[in-house]
Amino acid sequence: MLEIKNLHVKLEEEDKQILKGVNLTVGEGEVHAIMGPNGSGKSTTSYVLSGRDGYVVTEGEVILDGENILELEPEERAAAGLFLAFQYPVEIPGVSNMTFLRTAVNAQRKARGEEELSATDFLKTVRAKAKSLQIDADMLKRPVNMGFSGGEKKRNEILQMAMLEPKLCILDETDSGLDVDAMKLVSEGVNALRDGKRSFVVITHYQRLLDHIKPDVVHIMYDGRIVKTGGPELALEVEHNGYADLLAEVEKA
Amino acid sequence: MTRAELKQKKLDATAARVEGMTLPAGAPWAEALRQDALNRLLSMGLPQGRDEYWRWTRPDSLNAAEAPKAAVFVASEAPVFSGLDRIKIVFVDGVFDAEVSDALEGENLEIMRLSDALSSDIHWVKDAYGVQEKKAQDPVERPFATLNTAFATDGMVIRATGKVAKPVSLVYLHKKETSDAILHHVIRVDEGADLTVLENGPAAARFNKVMEVDVADKAAFHHVRAQGRDHERRAVTHVFATVGQEALFKSFTMTANGVLTRNEVFIDIVGDDSVAHVAGAAMGDGDFLHDDTVFITHDAERCESRQVFKKVLRNGAKAVFQGKILVKPEAQKTDGYQISQGLLLDDNSQFLAKPELEIYADDVACSHGSTVGAIDDEALFYLRSRGVPASDATDLLTLAFLAEAIEEIEDAAIAEDILHRLEGWLKRRRK
Ligand SMILES: Nc1ncnc2c1ncn2[C@@H]1O[C@H](COP(=O)(O)OP(=O)(O)OP(=O)(O)O)[C@@H](O)[C@H]1O
Numbered sequence: 176m177l178e179i180k181n182l183h184v185k186l187e188e189e190d191k192q193i194l195k196g197v198n199l200t201v202g203e204g205e206v207h208a209i210m211g212p213n214g215s216g217k218s219t220t221s222y223v224l225s226g227r228d229g230y231v232v233t234e235g236e237v238i239l240d241g242e243n244i245l246e247l248e249p250e251e252r253a254a255a256g257l258f259l260a261f262q263y264p265v266e267i268p269g270v271s272n273m274t275f276l277r278t279a280v281n282a283q284r285k286a287r288g289e290e291e292l293s294a295t296d297f298l299k300t301v302r303a304k305a306k307s308l309q310i311d312a313d314m315l316k317r318p319v320n321m322g323f324s325g326g327e328k329k330r331n332e333i334l335q336m337a338m339l340e341p342k343l344c345i346l347d348e349t350d351s352g353l354d355v356d357a358m359k360l361v362s363e364g365v366n367a368l369r370d371g372k373r374s375f376v377v378i379t380h381y382q383r384l385l386d387h388i389k390p391d392v393v394h395i396m397y398d399g400r401i402v403k404t405g406g407p408e409l410a411l412e413v414e415h416n417g418y419a420d421l422l423a424e425v426e427k428a
Numbered sequence: 429m430t431r432a433e434l435k436q437k438k439l440d441a442t443a444a445r446v447e448g449m450t451l452p453a454g455a456p457w458a459e460a461l462r463q464d465a466l467n468r469l470l471s472m473g474l475p476q477g478r479d480e481y482w483r484w485t486r487p488d489s490l491n492a493a494e495a496p497k498a499a500v501f502v503a504s505e506a507p508v509f510s511g512l513d514r515i516k517i518v519f520v521d522g523v524f525d526a527e528v529s530d531a532l533e534g535e536n537l538e539i540m541r542l543s544d545a546l547s548s549d550i551h552w553v554k555d556a557y558g559v560q561e562k563k564a565q566d567p568v569e570r571p572f573a574t575l576n577t578a579f580a581t582d583g584m585v586i587r588a589t590g591k592v593a594k595p596v597s598l599v600y601l602h603k604k605e606t607s608d609a610i611l612h613h614v615i616r617v618d619e620g621a622d623l624t625v626l627e628n629g630p631a632a633a634r635f636n637k638v639m640e641v642d643v644a645d646k647a648a649f650h651h652v653r654a655q656g657r658d659h660e661r662r663a664v665t666h667v668f669a670t671v672g673q674e675a676l677f678k679s680f681t682m683t684a685n686g687v688l689t690r691n692e693v694f695i696d697i698v699g700d701d702s703v704a705h706v707a708g709a710a711m712g713d714g715d716f717l718h719d720d721t722v723f724i725t726h727d728a729e730r731c732e733s734r735q736v737f738k739k740v741l742r743n744g745a746k747a748v749f750q751g752k753i754l755v756k757p758e759a760q761k762t763d764g765y766q767i768s769q770g771l772l773l774d775d776n777s778q779f780l781a782k783p784e785l786e787i788y789a790d791d792v793a794c795s796h797g798s799t800v801g802a803i804d805d806e807a808l809f810y811l812r813s814r815g816v817p818a819s820d821a822t823d824l825l826t827l828a829f830l831a832e833a834i835e836e837i838e839d840a841a842i843a844e845d846i847l848h849r850l851e852g853w854l855k856r857r858r859k
Pocket residue numbers: 186193211212213214215216217218219220229262
């Protein structure tokens with residue numbers, strides 16, 4: 176499904192290398208977690224994958240479903256099935272959440288040569304999915320993320336993901352800012368999308384989310400690289416001991 | 429040159445400008461009003477580039493003896509408002525055309541051609557024609573409006589005596605390349621009455637228009653106008669309004685294209701507990717200059733005023749906003765809001781703003797803001813990451829930028845129509 180090969184990325188504005196050879200392979204239907212200390216390059220990886228400006232890929236490739244997506248525009252990557260749930264969802268004054276969702280869904284359908292959803296079908300689907308995430312009608316009417324609480328913004332990201340039905344979902348700290356109940360809702364939302372084919376990359380600092388969304392593989396990112404890969408137990412180890420021992424071990428090797 | 433010499437030069441130019449123009453005939457009282465306006469004009473003079481409120485908008489082409497040529501534009505789609513059930517009143521190059529207009533009548537409505545009204549003895553028109561224009565010359569002169577009062581050749585006198593169901597729709601057609609039109613409308617909305625006036629179309633190669641509106645106590649007046657797409661036309665317009673007690677005044681203007689558009693609005697809120705909103709959405713491409721000059725005076729208690737002006741500019745387009753809220757000493761509990769914003773779609777365009785607040789009452793809440801900026805990169809990327817192509821995303825964000833102004837239109841069907849035009853404007857400019 177996703178193959179990141181030796182990805183090197185620096186900033187466009189300054190000569191600063193952020194990613195220094197990321198390698199990651201995610202198979203169909205798998206859930207991978209990426210953990211790692213602040214500033215290690217997790218969000219940068221997710222931004223580069225989704226095609227945000229400001230980064231320069233100096234080396235490496237990103238293959239999604241056999242296609243090198245680094246050549247594609249962000250919207251083409253989305254239409255190819257990539258979705259990023261932002262660590263910091265963006266507020267858009269003047270665009271209602273509903274318009275935003277409908278525009279996105281229909282743009283992707285159009286890009287894939289499918290017919291646009293009728294207004295009624297769209298409404299029905301949105302309402303059902305919003306309900307399961309406890310997003311009320313008012314939040315759908317309001318401008319995108321404007322005045323939403325931290326947790327509401329994150330639930331809104333999951334709603335977008337549910338509506339767009341991507342092949343590969345990247346969740347960047349979707350658990351941060353969520354209370355216990357919201358964490359459950361969001362996890363249920365994610366798990367509902369697990370169908371054995373769709374793949375997930377879950378970036379998180381906490382085991383708590385991984386209790387709900389069980390990863391197949393856990394990676395530790397440090398200083399722009401994946402430095403250790405293991406099973407779910409790796410996340411538990413981080414939870415109990417922090418990164419110090421782990422990283423010391425990596426440095427030695 | 430000394431100040432006196434400059435002033436003399438201005439007056440000489442003004443005298444030269446009106447030489448050969450004759451004051452339209454009418455009833456003695458009307459002729460006296462026109463003569464008074466001409467005298468006032470000759471003593472104040474037409475604007476010059478050095479005048480405080482004309483620094484950013486060159487008045488030369490408006491002052492020129494002849495209207496500069498403007499190519500006639502033919503749109504491929506039906507004009508704005510044509511889908512509405514309305515009372516349609518058509519002017520062709522500034523001349524009322526009864527043939528293609530609806531009958532000048534309607535429930536709770538009196539409509540009359542200006543020339544007819546100024547030739548008869550209608551007492552309320554006597555007290556209205558040019559009266560607000562004259563009053564609005566202080567503290568800032570508006571000489572083109574005075575010129576208009578003196579020389580206006582046509583227009584409508586409209587009185588609403590109750591709720592008027594259909595909007596009165598003034599349609600201005602431009603057919604001659606050098607037409608020079610001066611229209612003056614006088615509107616009175618009686619106590620408790622409710623009237624909507626629509627305006628659309630380019631009118632003429634050069635268009636000078638005044639609308640004087642008297643909104644009586646508990647009355648409501650809605651005004652929505654779309655200034656035509658004839659790019660080469662020039663327009664200077666004035667809306668003067670007096671707003672009574674518990675009354676509502678709302679005016680929205682959409683402007684797409686135009687080498688020169690100067691829209692002045694002067695509102696005097698004289699009755700307590702009233703509301704006055706003025707809004708505009710302007711879209712400019714290339715050789716475009718759009719100027720909103722707004723002056724709202726609060727002279728009563730607990731009134732609310734809003735000024736919401738948004739301008740989308742590309743390819744070197746230029747827009748100006750000069751807006752003032754004046755709160756008189758007795759206008760306590762005033763709620764005044766003013767926002768003017770420019771969205772620059774490239775680096776060549778320019779938005780100039782002069783927001784002013786002058787407050788003499790102590791218990792008021794007034795805020796104003798002015799911003800100029802580009803499309804928000806973060807929002808653009810967010811949309812694109814959801815699959816929305818860059819050009820669609822830019823249009824969506826542009827319309828979002830205009831939303832606050834469009835929301836000022838109360839009627840949903842009219843707002844929809846306006847929105848549709850703005851979308852069309854953006855679509856035609858897709859790369
Ligand atoms: N536009 C930028 N300008 C300057 N530095 C940047 C920029 N983008 C990323 N960086 C730097 O790159 C490094 C990696 O940042 P990134 O946001 O990817 O970390 P992260 O692993 O997601 O951290 P966190 O766990 O705190 O979210 C950090 O040192 C950050 O300061």
